[in-house]
Structure formats: C-alpha cells, structure tokens
Amino acid sequence: MKIRRTTHPDALVSILKQALSPDRVRNDAAERSLFSNDASIFKGGASGPVCFPVSTAEVQAITRIALDHGRAIVPRGAGTGLSGGAIPLGEPIVVSTMKMNKILEVDLVHRIAWVEPGVVNLDLTKTLMPLGFHFAPDPSSQQSCTIGGNVANNSGGPHCLAYGVTSQHVVALDVVLPNGELVHLGGLDAEPEGYDLRGAYVGGEGTLGIATRIAVRLTPNPQAVQTLLLAFNSVEDAANTVSAVIASGIVPAAMEVMDQLITQAVENYVNAGYPTDAAAVLLAEVDGLSSGVAINAERIAAIGREHGAVSVRVASNDEERARLWKGRKTAFGAVAQIAPAYYLHDTVVPRSQLAGVLRRVYEIGAEYHLTIVNVFHAGDGNLHPLILFDPRENGVLERVHAAASDIVEVSLSVGGVLSGEHGIGIEKRDHMELMFSFDDLDHQRRLRSAFDPLCRSNPGKVLPSPHSCADIQSLSRIPEGVWG
Amino acid sequence: MTLNLDPDELASCVQCGLCLPHCPTFRVSGDESMSPRGRIALMRSVEDGAPITEEVKRSFETCVQCRGCETACPSGVKFGHLMEKTREALAKAHEITPSWQRFALGALDHPGLLSAGSKALAVAQRVKIVPKRLGVPRIPLRSPAMESSAGSVAGDVYLFTGCVMDVWQRDVHRDVQYVLERAGFGVIPTTNASCCGALHTHAGLGDRSRKMARHVIETLDGAIPILVDSAGCGAAMKEYGSLLGTDEAKAFGSRVFDVAEWLVANPGTLEAPGVLDLRVAVQDPCHLRHVQRVHLATRDLLRPFVRELVELDDEGLCCGAGGSYSALEPELAGQIRDRKVAAIDRANPDVVASANPGCSMHLQAAGVKSVHPLSLLAQALRG
Ligand SMILES: Cc1cc2nc3c(=O)[nH]c(=O)nc-3n(C[C@H](O)[C@H](O)[C@H](O)COP(=O)(O)OP(=O)(O)OC[C@H]3O[C@@H](n4cnc5c(N)ncnc54)[C@H](O)[C@@H]3O)c2cc1C
Ligand code: SF4
Ligand code: SF4
Numbered sequence A: 001m002k003i004r005r006t007t008h009p010d011a012l013v014s015i016l017k018q019a020l021s022p023d024r025v026r027n028d029a030a031e032r033s034l035f036s037n038d039a040s041i042f043k044g045g046a047s048g049p050v051c052f053p054v055s056t057a058e059v060q061a062i063t064r065i066a067l068d069h070g071r072a073i074v075p076r077g078a079g080t081g082l083s084g085g086a087i088p089l090g091e092p093i094v095v096s097t098m099k100m101n102k103i104l105e106v107d108l109v110h111r112i113a114w115v116e117p118g119v120v121n122l123d124l125t126k127t128l129m130p131l132g133f134h135f136a137p138d139p140s141s142q143q144s145c146t147i148g149g150n151v152a153n154n155s156g157g158p159h160c161l162a163y164g165v166t167s168q169h170v171v172a173l174d175v176v177l178p179n180g181e182l183v184h185l186g187g188l189d190a191e192p193e194g195y196d197l198r199g200a201y202v203g204g205e206g207t208l209g210i211a212t213r214i215a216v217r218l219t220p221n222p223q224a225v226q227t228l229l230l231a232f233n234s235v236e237d238a239a240n241t242v243s244a245v246i247a248s249g250i251v252p253a254a255m256e257v258m259d260q261l262i263t264q265a266v267e268n269y270v271n272a273g274y275p276t277d278a279a280a281v282l283l284a285e286v287d288g289l290s291s292g293v294a295i296n297a298e299r300i301a302a303i304g305r306e307h308g309a310v311s312v313r314v315a316s317n318d319e320e321r322a323r324l325w326k327g328r329k330t331a332f333g334a335v336a337q338i339a340p341a342y343y344l345h346d347t348v349v350p351r352s353q354l355a356g357v358l359r360r361v362y363e364i365g366a367e368y369h370l371t372i373v374n375v376f377h378a379g380d381g382n383l384h385p386l387i388l389f390d391p392r393e394n395g396v397l398e399r400v401h402a403a404a405s406d407i408v409e410v411s412l413s414v415g416g417v418l419s420g421e422h423g424i425g426i427e428k429r430d431h432m433e434l435m436f437s438f439d440d441l442d443h444q445r446r447l448r449s450a451f452d453p454l455c456r457s458n459p460g461k462v463l464p465s466p467h468s469c470a471d472i473q474s475l476s477r478i479p480e481g482v483w484g
Numbered sequence B: 001m002t003l004n005l006d007p008d009e010l011a012s013c014v015q016c017g018l019c020l021p022h023c024p025t026f027r028v029s030g031d032e033s034m035s036p037r038g039r040i041a042l043m044r045s046v047e048d049g050a051p052i053t054e055e056v057k058r059s060f061e062t063c064v065q066c067r068g069c070e071t072a073c074p075s076g077v078k079f080g081h082l083m084e085k086t087r088e089a090l091a092k093a094h095e096i097t098p099s100w101q102r103f104a105l106g107a108l109d110h111p112g113l114l115s116a117g118s119k120a121l122a123v124a125q126r127v128k129i130v131p132k133r134l135g136v137p138r139i140p141l142r143s144p145a146m147e148s149s150a151g152s153v154a155g156d157v158y159l160f161t162g163c164v165m166d167v168w169q170r171d172v173h174r175d176v177q178y179v180l181e182r183a184g185f186g187v188i189p190t191t192n193a194s195c196c197g198a199l200h201t202h203a204g205l206g207d208r209s210r211k212m213a214r215h216v217i218e219t220l221d222g223a224i225p226i227l228v229d230s231a232g233c234g235a236a237m238k239e240y241g242s243l244l245g246t247d248e249a250k251a252f253g254s255r256v257f258d259v260a261e262w263l264v265a266n267p268g269t270l271e272a273p274g275v276l277d278l279r280v281a282v283q284d285p286c287h288l289r290h291v292q293r294v295h296l297a298t299r300d301l302l303r304p305f306v307r308e309l310v311e312l313d314d315e316g317l318c319c320g321a322g323g324s325y326s327a328l329e330p331e332l333a334g335q336i337r338d339r340k341v342a343a344i345d346r347a348n349p350d351v352v353a354s355a356n357p358g359c360s361m362h363l364q365a366a367g368v369k370s371v372h373p374l375s376l377l378a379q380a381l382r383g
Helices: A009-019 A029-034 A056-068 A121-131 A147-153 A197-201 A235-247 A260-270 A290-306 A318-329 A331-337 A351-367 A396-413 A429-435 A438-451 B007-011 B024-029 B036-047 B054-061 B068-072 B079-092 B099-108 B111-126 B164-168 B170-182 B198-202 B206-219 B231-238 B240-244 B247-253 B259-265 B286-292 B296-305 B330-347 B357-364 B373-382
Strands: A073-076 A093-096 A103-107 A112-115 A170-176 A182-186 A210-217 A224-232 A254-259 A280-288 A309-314 A341-344 A371-377 A382-389 B156-160 B186-189 B226-228 B256-258 B276-283 B306-311 B351-354
Touching: A009 A056, A029 B036, A029 B054, A056 A073, A056 A093, A056 A170, A056 A210, A073 A210, A103 A121, A112 A121, A121 A147, A147 A210, A170 A197, A182 A197, A224 A235, A224 A290, A224 A318, A235 A254, A235 A280, A235 A290, A235 A351, A254 A260, A260 A280, A260 A318, A260 A331, A260 A371, A280 A290, A280 A318, A290 A309, A318 A331, A331 A341, A331 A371, A331 A382, A341 A396, A351 A371, A351 A382, A351 A396, A382 A396, A396 A429, B007 B036, B007 B079, B024 B330, B036 B054, B036 B079, B054 B079, B068 B079, B068 B286, B079 B198, B079 B206, B099 B198, B156 B170, B156 B231, B164 B170, B170 B186, B170 B259, B170 B373, B198 B206, B198 B231, B206 B231, B206 B240, B206 B247, B226 B231, B226 B259, B231 B240, B231 B247, B231 B256, B231 B286, B240 B247, B256 B259, B259 B296, B259 B373, B276 B296, B276 B330, B276 B373, B296 B306, B296 B373, B330 B357, B351 B357, B351 B373
Parallel strands: A073 A093, B156 B186, B156 B226, B226 B256, B276 B306, B276 B351
Antiparallel strands: A103 A112, A112 A210, A170 A182, A170 A210, A224 A280, A224 A309, A254 A280, A254 A371, A341 A382, A371 A382
C-alpha cells in the first residue's frame, strides 16, 4: 500500500469536507493558527486542516483519509494542556472533539456514565450532582478541560488524593485506532477479561488513537465536608504538617499548599479571606460521614498547631468553601498579576522530601534571577512551581528552561518522578531518559507501536528520539501486512 | 494594519482557557475562533502583521461583547477594552460596521428621527405587519412626557431615560420613578441627555460615542447622582472615564448608579402592603454582572417583596441580546438564547426579572415572561 503523499492540500480539504460537512472542516490561516498551541508556553507548531467531527464514524473517516494522504492526526480537547500534548507538529490534521460533547447515558445501576470525549469535566459533575454523584478527578482547569483530555493525560486534581486520578475513574472506552479501526477497551465488569488495555490507553496523550466514547465511574457525593485553612510562618511548616497528617493515618480528600506571593495574588482575585501575611497556607478538606469528618478536621487542626500553624479557620458554609476553592483553582491565572507569563512545572517528590526540595526550588529561582512561586498538591507530593517571567525580556526563556531542568533534576535525585499529572507531551519528552533506561523506553515504544505502528497519532510526543518516530516525513511506505 | 492595542494589555492573556465556558459564542459553537482566547490570539496575529481576512473579521464580529470572559479571567485581561479598540480600528478602516448600520445607529442620538421611526413602527404593529419574533414591545402610539419631581428633602436624583428605552419602554421608567419617589427621592428624568453611546462604542464608532459621552456629561453637570435602569447604558456611562480619559469623565462615572444598586445603598422608606406571590428568577444582564458587577443588588432589593427568589444555574452566561447583536447575528443570538431559556425552564419561575430592557425583549420574543425588577417592585408597592 502506497501512501499518496502528493495530494494537493486543497484536495485533502475537499475530501474531508465531503466526509464531514463543509462548515466543520477549516483550513484558513487564521483558524489553523489558533490550533497551533495549547495552554503551555511552548511555541506553537503548525496545524493542517482542523476538523470538528460529531460522531465516531466521522472520526474513523478522518483517520482513514489522513492515512491515505500521508498526514498524521492530533486529537485535541479544550487545549488547556500544559505539556504541549495538543501542539501539532508537521501540519497534521487536528481533530477537535469540541462538538462531541454529549453525555450519552447515566447508568445509576452500574454507577457509570457514557460520555463523548468533548464533554467538559465540570459540566459532567454538575449534571451528576443532583443525582447524588460526581466525577472525582477535578483538575484546576475543570471548568474548561474535557474528559477526553483528562483521559489522555491521566489528569489529577486536588481531590485525587483520596479518590485517585483519572485512570481509576475510567472503566471502558471506544478508541479509533490510527488505521481507522474501532476498538473497545475495558468493560463494565469488575474484572474484564484479557489484558487491561484500558489501563494502557489512559495516559497515552493522544499517541494511541482517539477516544470517542468513554465510560466514567460515578463517585457518590460525600455526606459531609469540612474545609480548613491553616496559615504558617514558613513553607516548611506547612509541608511538615502535610507529612504528619498523612502519617497519622488520616486520608483527607485534599491537601493543597500555596506560598505567600501566590496567596496574595489569589486573594486579590477572589476575596475569600486568605491570610496574605502568612508565608504559606494549607487548604485541607475532609469528607465522609458527618461524625468522622468532625473528628478528622479537629485532628488536622491539632497537628497543624503542633507544627507551627499560626491560625486555623474552618469554612462555615458552602459558599465560603466554594470561594476558598475558587481561589486555589484559579491560582495559576492569578499570578498574571505578578508577571505577564509563567511556566508551570509539575513534578512529584516523596512527601518526606517536600520541605527540602522546596528550599532548593527557591534557591534555583535565586540562582537564575527568576521569581518562583509554589502551589502544590501537597498530599501526594505533587509540586507545581511556577516560574514567572516577562517574555519580552531578551534571553529570559533560556533561563526559564534552565531553571526548569534543574527543578526536574532535583526532584528526580530525591526519588521523585517527572510528571504528576500534566503529562510528558513535548515538555518533558527529552527528560524521559533521565528517568527511564534505554530498555524501559524501548518497551514503551513497543506498546505505542502496538496501537499505532506507523506513528500517525500525535507524532513527536512523549517518547524521545530515537524511541520516537517523530520523523514521519521519511515514512513513505506502509510495510506490507501491517493492517492485516 | 494595526489595531493600536496596548501591548501590555495584549500580553496579559496567558492562554489558560479558563474563560472558554463563560463565553456564549464558544459555548454554542465549540469554535476556538469564537472564544475569548481565540479572539485575543487573532488580535495578536493582526498586530504581528497577519491580514484581515473574512475569517478574522467573523471572529471579531461574532463577539457579543458581553464581557463574561472578563469576570472569568483570573489574569485580569481587559477583554472589553481590547475588543472596543479592535472594532474601532476596523470600523475606521471600513472593514466592519457597514454604512446602513452607521445610519441606523445615527438615529439613536437624533430624538426626532427615533420618535418618527418609532411612530411608524407603532402604526405598523397596529396593522400587524411586524413579526412577533422580532421581540419589539408594543409601542404606545402616544405617551405623555415624564415629569420632574425635584425638590425632595431626601434628595434629588437624575433618572437617565436614554434613547430607544425612552420611546419604547417608558412604562419601565415610570415604574422606576414611582419606586424612587416612594423611597423619598425627587426624580428628574433626563429628557434632553439623549443617548449614552454604548451601541456606538460596541460598533467601533469611537469618535461618535466620545462625542455623545461629552454631550451627556455636559447636560448632566453638577453633583446630583445619576440613576440608570438599563444595565447596558449604566455600564457605558460608568466607563466614560476610560472612554474619554479625562478627570471630569472619571468623576462623572462615579456619580452613575444602577437603580437597584442605589436603592440597596439608600433604601429610604420602602414599605409594601404585602409580598408578591411569585417565584422570581433573576436573570443577570451581562453588563450588570460582568461590567458593573453589582448584580447582587437586584436580589437584595427584591427579596423582601416577593415570595421566592431563584437563581439560574448558568453562572451568568449571556442571553444573546447584546444590544444590537440579536438583530445583527440572529442565528447565534438564537442559539445562545436557547441555552438561557433551558436554564430558565430548569428554575421554573413564574416570572423572570431582568434589569436590561434589551435582554427582556430578547427573552420575551422566545415566549419568556420577563419584566424589569423595578416594575415588580412597583407592583409590590402599589399592592
Ligand atoms: C489553569 C490550569 C490548571 C490546570 N490544572 C490541572 C490540574 O490540577 N491537574 C491536571 O492534571 N492538569 C491540570 N491542567 C492541565 C490540563 O487542564 C489537563 O491536562 C487537561 O486534562 C487537558 O484537557 P484538555 O481537554 O484541555 O486537553 P488538550 O490540552 O486539548 O489535550 C491534551 C492531550 O490530550 C490529547 N487528547 C485530547 N482529547 C483526546 C481524545 N479524545 N482522545 C485521545 N487523546 C486526546 C491531546 O492530543 C493532548 O495530547 C491545568 C491547566 C491549566 C491551564
Ligand atoms: S483571557 Fe484570561 S482566562 Fe481567557 S485564556 Fe486569556 S488569561 Fe486565560
Ligand atoms: S465578550 Fe462575551 S462573546 Fe466576546 S469573547 Fe468575551 S465572553 Fe465571548
């Protein structure tokens, strides 16, 4: 089978328009430019035609046309990704899931919901709330990001401390493979037969095909919730409190730390009563049965005081809670009040090392003359240092990237991992070799090849060359028999 | 061409996408080019030399200028200002706002023209040649002028009567005047201040709107508070400071209040014989919630006078009226309204209270029973 590489782009576009509809295939320069980057700081790639399918069949059609015309495909949700996962490299066809946004079925018996990939995370939870359920993974971007993006990045959120990240909440999926075939992964049974390919697919960052239907688990709403806000005179005290809480055996629903600069910016935006004079604040939440919640809240307050908390406030009603969380969830954006741009980092370190690593992070900032602020999912040691900068300053990006690399190295040197939840994408692709051996990476490549032997789906992401097949340009023949 | 945008304002967007669900056009289309983030990205590329293509214009023209993205943006992007400047540059270059629109907008600051046109419309309504779906309220053939009641001990206030509202919805003004007088204030209707210029600003006709703003400021000289019962006009007048950039305009802006905002801060002597037996859903006009940010006052004002207040669950998403937007972009405006109507249906109220006549008309055209909150209050006070 010979790939037609000579097709004129206009011909490709008109074939796509026939397969979808003229208004759902865009090829003008303005539209394509809007799909050239995501929410990360990476300079955009270059997108080919942008398609807005409305059904699985249309996704299959796009995939087949792409294959036939020698183009790669890049799935895209809301474009809130922070690791460059949705950035198109080499003018691929961009497949936006934004018009596949229906909640197809809510099945209270199996406690699952079937959704299309473009359903917005918070919309799903809002639909489920009155039924007594919610979708547990709650990334700070949940008002905008899609379930498809959550699945692809195996996203987490503050409440994943107790409930687990996306992978734990996806039971089955329909995936369109890069050859246009549709496969069903996972199943509604507790122990589906065969290999757990669902588990392999989640976190695939768009390199393993496009998810077009997803069965997510419904989590019952807790009977009672309490949210505490503890203020500290040092970031270390906050970090040590977090370790002590976990060591005491309590599993809070969430534990989030913000340092002073970011707390000030947040308070300025939400007016939630965050103490702006504290060096760090800890937002902790406990949920469950009313009696247990009250006891655990008191224990956390006591542990906090033992570790130097200067004040402890308990949110007295839902509105106050919501406001505190709104502050935490908009923290990244609020830093724009301090500097016009930021590079949000994402690494994980063992909880016991939190305080030490944080000290190093601030030192790295000082070494590169960059302001670094910290906000993090403290409960699972997931750091989110934000490196602030002004992109108009000459040469600043090199310093930012150098500081970021140092942070990665520090995290890995204490036994941490590369990414907590934002994925590898382009951002950390070339750091993979720090973390994995040649053989490890080779096995990952083989897994990828099993789904996408020709590297058609989101090429150039996740795996570093030579394990990646980024160089799609050199691919002009599909080996015989690959598609069976 | 250049859009003359402030590079700092443009740089403040970090592409996080948190505004996306709060943008009505993105909500109904899923198109990045119809989102705040996409529109800002296109402004940037135009500033970097990209050509003004049909697609680029479409992206800018489909913006309702509701500014829902502004309250949603944690980075404090001044989207409204960016879009106004963009439209002004494009209108100057005659890329947008064709001459028929300029002509139609011209009528708004010519009371004679407006009233002649409206009389014709009133007659046309009587002979039933105006389609209902346009949502134009039944225009009175004759409406006695409003009279001043200046000289109250509690103090006097201006009631800004505006252009279209004054001709089409004078009943709302009468209700507002009645409530204010019951609260003890002397009311001076601003019959000669004419149009606030909001629609002109939105259409990119900056020179004209600045001229109109100066006229309004001159006519309403002094220290008397200026109360406005149309959220769009109130928002525009509060922003005269940034429109004209003078201290005088800034000082003027600080004298402008939404009527509900004023009454909550200066309650006077409002007592009703009983509460209205109604379940009322509050619909926040965008320019009350996202620009003036005083939408909570509507609730505080109404609460004691109605049986039940309910919230819509759409977090203040635009209804699609958008000044002249519903006439210029009927299809998108209709889709946006469908979402609003669905939210209203979920709240299941007896009546919707909307502090912007444009929103009310747009909703009424879809069969929603929508009234001005001050009209409800007047009804309660009259007993
Ligand atoms: C302010 C802010 C806060 C954030 N907070 C968090 C947080 O707390 N936790 C967290 O984990 N992340 C967070 N993120 C990152 C981001 O929101 C998540 O990674 C999110 O899941 C991305 O979803 P999306 O719909 O925007 O996907 P996109 O950015 O559009 O795409 C992300 C990746 O998913 C792939 N993809 C999208 N849809 C599909 C599909 N249907 N099938 C296959 N692949 C697909 C894309 O190819 C890409 O590789 C945050 C981002 C921002 C801007
Ligand atoms: S306008 Fe604000 S919320 Fe929207 S993408 Fe830009 S920074 Fe984010
Ligand atoms: S002003 Fe309204 S329509 Fe325009 S981009 Fe912002 S939210 Fe969207």
